[in-house]
Amino acid sequence: MWHPCTQMKLHETHPLVPIARGKGSWLYDFDDRRYLDAISSWWVNLFGHAHPAIAAAIAAQAGALEHVMLAGCTHRPAVELSERLAALAPRGLGHCFYASDGASAVEIALKMSFHFWRNSGRAEKTGFISLAQGYHGETLGALSVTDVALFRDAYRDLLIEHAIVPSPDARLAPRGLSARDHAIAAAAALEAHLDAHHETTAALIVEPLVQGAAGMAMYDVHYLVLARELCTRYDVLLIADEIMTGFGRTGSMFACEQAAIGPDFLCLSKGISGGFLPLSAVLTTDAVYAAFYADEVARGFLHSHSYTGNALACSAALAVLDIFHDEDVIAVNRERARALSRHAEPIAAHAKVSGFRQCGMIWAFEVTSIRSDFARWCFADALGRELLLRPIGNTVYWMPPYCLTDDEMRLLGERTLEMVECA
Numbered sequence: 001m002w003h004p005c006t007q008m009k010l011h012e013t014h015p016l017v018p019i020a021r022g023k024g025s026w027l028y029d030f031d032d033r034r035y036l037d038a039i040s041s042w043w044v045n046l047f048g049h050a051h052p053a054i055a056a057a058i059a060a061q062a063g064a065l066e067h068v069m070l071a072g073c074t075h076r077p078a079v080e081l082s083e084r085l086a087a088l089a090p091r092g093l094g095h096c097f098y099a100s101d102g103a104s105a106v107e108i109a110l111k112m113s114f115h116f117w118r119n120s121g122r123a124e125k126t127g128f129i130s131l132a133q134g135y136h137g138e139t140l141g142a143l144s145v146t147d148v149a150l151f152r153d154a155y156r157d158l159l160i161e162h163a164i165v166p167s168p169d170a171r172l173a174p175r176g177l178s179a180r181d182h183a184i185a186a187a188a189a190l191e192a193h194l195d196a197h198h199e200t201t202a203a204l205i206v207e208p209l210v211q212g213a214a215g216m217a218m219y220d221v222h223y224l225v226l227a228r229e230l231c232t233r234y235d236v237l238l239i240a241d242e243i244m245t246g247f248g249r250t251g252s253m254f255a256c257e258q259a260a261i262g263p264d265f266l267c268l269s270k271g272i273s274g275g276f277l278p279l280s281a282v283l284t285t286d287a288v289y290a291a292f293y294a295d296e297v298a299r300g301f302l303h304s305h306s307y308t309g310n311a312l313a314c315s316a317a318l319a320v321l322d323i324f325h326d327e328d329v330i331a332v333n334r335e336r337a338r339a340l341s342r343h344a345e346p347i348a349a350h351a352k353v354s355g356f357r358q359c360g361m362i363w364a365f366e367v368t369s370i371r372s373d374f375a376r377w378c379f380a381d382a383l384g385r386e387l388l389l390r391p392i393g394n395t396v397y398w399m400p401p402y403c404l405t406d407d408e409m410r411l412l413g414e415r416t417l418e419m420v421e422c423a
């Protein structure tokens with residue numbers, strides 16, 4: 001096997017962790033050693049591993065219809081999921097296009113926004129804008145609007161040229177400037193760019209509130225308000241990539257809600273199926289849909305993936321939405337977040353820790369360490385303490401499943417503190 005996002009040679013010295021099973025917040029290896037999944041397995045798991053209700057929904061669906069292509073056919077789980085997502089999402093996003101992974105949702109939003117302008121008689125609007133240090137996935141289109149040198153540099157010549165504007169990341173605020181004022185300054189830079197280039201710009205893509213791969217960079221909500229205003233004023237479409245932030249991670253169902261804005265495209269994936277199956281969706285507006293609705297085939301959105309709207313994945317997503325509804329997850333998470341923040345207080349106060357921050361169910365901080373390979377060391381050290389952590393550089397973060405118990409929170413706080421002390 002060739003593993004993702006991995007220099008395989010490193011496994012000569014750092015063996016893979018063989019996982020036999022999962023239950024709740026825990027993963028277990030073949031010797032029944034356990035690891036608390038503090039990062040929700042790359043941010044996908046919401047309610048714990050092997051959640052019985054989601055597993056049962058998939059099993060029931062598998063007995064009825066596992067899959068049918070969505071071109072020319074339709075099925076109940078996909079229809080029902082579209083209706084329910086549209087009802088939950090910011091107003092005006094009544095059309096749902098499915099894919100499998102996050103990056104494929106980003107590809108769809110990029111292609112649709114580009115094609116929208118072409119269909120609208122403004123074929124010169126072809127450019128994209130993204131935020132500095134943003135991350136949107138690894139396929140060529142998504143990588144084009146990603147600003148992480150390690151992932152991009154080798155492929156630079158393959159990528160679509162686009163513009164990068166400053167990130168509102170509060171960590172980058174000059175001394176004395178508040179997070180809000182820094183966000184306003186970043187929005188001013190966006191405005192300057194739009195003022196000069198709006199006639200050739202199709203869309204702006206952002207990760208609302210938290211830039212995950214940048215090291216859980218959090219920013220002031222006002223940036224989103226201003227970005228929406230600017231996109232409307234300059235006739236540029238706004239793509240909200242909520243692949244990581246969606247489904248309650250930032251404390252609301254979708255991060256955009258906190259700014260009370262509606263994007264033109266909402267990209268969803270990861271938590272959508274509770275971490276069970278690959279599924280992504282792009283929600284968009286009547287205006288976008290109408291621009292493709294015509295007698296000519298070529299005006300349509302002729303994009304597809306074989307597993308688009310897979311019935312098993314949609315049934316998992318429906319079970320996830322049932323849990324959100326039945327267990328009032330967003331409200332319950334507020335209390336959970338307060339409790340875990342209390343367990344994090346000694347970490348936040350530790351001399352080796354800086355930039356401690358939290359947004360909804362995401363916590364992050366930077367660790368000053370003598371180790372040049374801190375991220376790798378931390379991963380291995382944490383495993384020895386029964387924790388699955390995967391720092392980004394010197395940034396340690398928690399993005400746990402929402403089912404953490406009080407004891408698990410205490411364990412996570414205490415063991416992470418022990419790791420920091422040895423860093």
Ligand SMILES: Cc1ncc(COP(=O)(O)O)c(C=O)c1O
Nearest residue numbers: 101102103135136137212243244
């Ligand atoms: C904001 C964001 N967009 C897109 C992606 C890509 O999703 P996937 O890895 O499912 O292709 C990710 C993955 O981490 C992400 O965090």
